[in-house]
Amino acid sequence: xxxxxxxxxxxxxxxxxxxxxxxxxxxxxxxxxxxxxxxxxxxxxxxxxxxxxxxxxxxxxxxxxxxxxxxxxxxxxxxxxxxxxxxxxxxxxxxxxxxxxxxxxxxxxxxxxxxxxxxxxxxxxxxxxxxxxxxxxxxxxxxxxxxxxxxxxxxxxxxxxxxxxxxxxxxxxxxxxxxxxxxxxxxxxxxxxxxxxxxxxxxxxxxxxxxxxxxxxxxxxxxxxxxxxxxxxxxxxxxxxxxxxxxxxxxxxxxxxxxxxxxxxxxxxxxxxxxxxxxxxxxxxxxxxxxxxxxxxxxxxxxxxxxxxxxxxxxxxxxxxxxxxxxxxxxxxxxxxxxxxxxxxxxxxxxxxxxxxxxxxxxxxxxxxxxxxxxxxxxxxxxxxxxxxxxxxxxxxxxxxxxxxxxxxxxxxxxxxxxxxxxxxxxxxxxxxxxxxxxxxxxxxxxxxxxxxxxxxxxxxxxxxxxxxxxxxxxxxxxxxxxxxxxxxxxxxxx
Numbered sequence: 052x053x054x055x056x057x058x059x060x061x062x063x064x065x066x067x068x069x070x071x072x073x074x075x076x077x078x079x080x081x082x083x084x085x086x087x088x089x090x091x092x093x094x095x096x097x098x099x100x101x102x103x104x105x106x107x108x109x110x111x112x113x114x115x116x117x118x119x120x121x122x123x124x125x126x127x128x129x130x131x132x133x134x135x136x137x138x139x140x141x142x143x144x145x146x147x148x149x150x151x152x153x154x155x156x157x158x159x160x161x162x163x164x165x166x167x168x169x170x171x172x173x174x175x176x177x178x179x180x181x182x183x184x185x186x187x188x189x190x191x192x193x194x195x196x197x198x199x200x201x202x203x204x205x206x207x208x209x210x211x212x213x214x215x216x217x218x219x220x221x222x223x224x225x226x227x228x229x230x231x232x233x234x235x236x237x238x239x240x241x242x243x244x245x246x247x248x249x250x251x252x253x254x255x256x257x258x259x260x261x262x263x264x265x266x267x268x269x270x271x272x273x274x275x276x277x278x279x280x281x282x283x284x285x286x287x288x289x290x291x292x293x294x295x296x297x298x299x300x301x302x303x304x305x306x307x308x309x310x311x312x313x314x315x316x317x318x319x320x321x322x323x324x325x326x327x328x329x330x331x332x333x334x335x336x337x338x339x340x341x342x343x344x345x346x347x348x349x350x351x352x353x354x355x356x357x358x359x360x361x362x363x364x365x366x367x368x369x370x371x372x373x374x375x376x377x378x379x380x381x382x383x384x385x386x387x388x389x390x391x392x393x394x395x396x397x398x399x400x401x402x403x404x405x406x407x408x409x410x411x412x413x414x415x416x417x418x419x420x421x422x423x424x425x426x427x428x429x430x431x432x433x434x435x436x437x438x439x440x441x442x443x444x445x446x447x448x449x450x451x452x453x454x455x456x457x458x459x460x461x462x463x464x465x466x467x468x469x470x471x472x473x474x475x476x477x478x479x480x481x482x483x484x485x486x487x488x489x490x491x492x493x494x495x496x497x498x499x500x501x502x503x504x505x506x507x508x509x510x511x512x513x514x515x516x517x518x519x520x521x522x523x524x525x526x527x528x529x530x531x532x533x534x535x536x537x538x539x540x541x542x543x544x545x546x
Contacts (some may be wrong), residue, residue: 167466168305171322171366173374173386174414175467176230177398183449183456184467186389186396187227188546207544211478217544219477220253221265223382225543230398231374232542233384236348239282239290246351248292251383253400253540254344254485267477267541271484272332272342275435278423278486279332279342290335290345294328297347297416300367305411305463313463314443321410321417322371330420331403331538332486344485344540346370346402347416354378371414372400387542391508392473393480396545399473403538409489412459413537426488427532429474436536439487440472440513443525444494446504455506459491474510476541485540491533492522 167174179185192199205215218225223234239248254267256275261268282292303322307313331346348370349357357369360377369376375384387398404410405421428434445458450465462469475482492513494504498521507513516522517530524530 168307168463169303170466171303171371172364172414173372177387177389177468178228178230179389179451179467181451182454183461183470184389184451184465186391186470186545188396214546216546217478218542219544220267220540220542222252225387225398226384227543230387231384232387232400233375233382236376236378236381236383237290237345238378238381239292240285241296241351242282242291242293246296247349247353248290248347249349249352249357249378250290250345250347251385251402252343252345253402256342257339260341266343267483267485269344269484271435271437271482271486272344274433275332275342275424275484275486276334276340277425278330278421278435279334280328280330280420281336282333283337284335290333292333295325295330295347295420297323297325297329297350299323299349299369303371303411303414307463308460310464311447312444312460313447314459315408316411316463319408319411321404321407322366322414323410323416324407325403325416325418325420327419329416330418330423331416332420344538346538348373348376348383370402370416372402388468388539390471390473392476392541392544394509395479397473397476397541398543398545399539399541401537401539404535405537406535409535409537412462415538418538421486421536421538424486424488424536426534426536429488430482435484436486436488437474437482437484438490438510438532439474439537439539440490440492440507440510441469441533442494442507443491444499445469446506455504457506470506472507472510472513473539473541476544478544483541485538487537487539489533489535489537490531491525492517492530493525493527494522495520495527498522 175184177185178187190199191202206213207215207217211217220232220234223232225232234251237250237252239250240246241248252264252266254269254272255261255264256269256272258268260266280292280295282290285291299322301320301322301324303320305319306317308315308317329347331344332342333345334340334342349368352368357365357376358378359365359369360375360379362375364373364376372386373383374386377383385400388401390397390399401413401415403416403418403421404413405418405424407417410417424435425433426436429436429438442458444460446453446455447458447461447464450456450461451467457470459469461467473487474480477483490513498504503521507516513522522530525533
């Protein structure tokens, strides 16, 4: 991790300690200096319209699939490819121009909103109102007799696998105060038409390109060809996509189940829908068949129609996870989402899902082509996926004030994200993939009655609790792949 990235996280820690100082929690002598930071929360933008298409919630249980045994394999790093493939590099390396005004968006949520399950946009950001909705680590000086300024840099500045913050997606700047990242916006075209495809780049199947562009490297993406569109680089280094379109006009809507059993919802509809040929992954056929994760954020619109550099985005034209978009400076600002990987808090973005239910819950795009991904095989040979563990009935009492808060029912009850548990990510494991195989789990009635239900933060903790009979698949079914996947590129390790 570079010094700038580390400084960003340390600066926001300083801002949070300043809030504690002003509230009388710590003295001025215990807090480091900070400047230029603010912790004001962005406003939510309620939208009352609902979608005509409503899908019965009773179909949810039918998507669950039997458990498939886990395997492991070593991943091979390929050498860098030709310079032609790296033609995207010049744009990826330009200075990122951030919004000049505070962004007004639903990205930071609203404590008073009662319409969050029909709101358009990204939903609440990762800096929530309590420990159940804000996973930002406490300072190392907590409980110490000296202030934070007396502590040295995090060990992760020496070795990114050690404890401390690490920015993993390095194409732009993380705003740790507001929980967003601003990265390059790209403009391609649909083959045989003049229709524009506005997209981002987050992951790639080649290590050399990942290093050059600051993308996440995923060897597993090399096995995602059957779920990838194809495209070519034109003479200007822009991608010409062979197929795949997205309709961003639909209105996201969810009707939760009864209190305490909000998931599965009674009905749901995603806010953006891809055609049968759309998926976020693209294989560049004139550049050694390298596969990029290139989620679409707008389609068939010109720059003037999506020019929202300071927020107030029109979500009938732009992806719901977009907080701000600037087609003049060619940047897009995206909402970050809380999660865990092997016990460490992380931030990621959520861009696509292979079924409408997941797209509605995740505020992202329904991408039918992702349904071609091979699921259930985890780390075995030719597997394109990594596992994400999602509680259906985790602790929700007390909402964000509950430090054990987790799960889909909690999400649908208060609008904040479910604190999912991811498998391997870069710097922790070798098996990272942005294509996450959803492993839904349900706490048994016996475990709940005995007070065992809590927040699970680590893959093998989940698997051990399955082995011990504390959790099962939804409805008491065998634990394993739920039969759908989510495109969630990792952005930041917080610790």
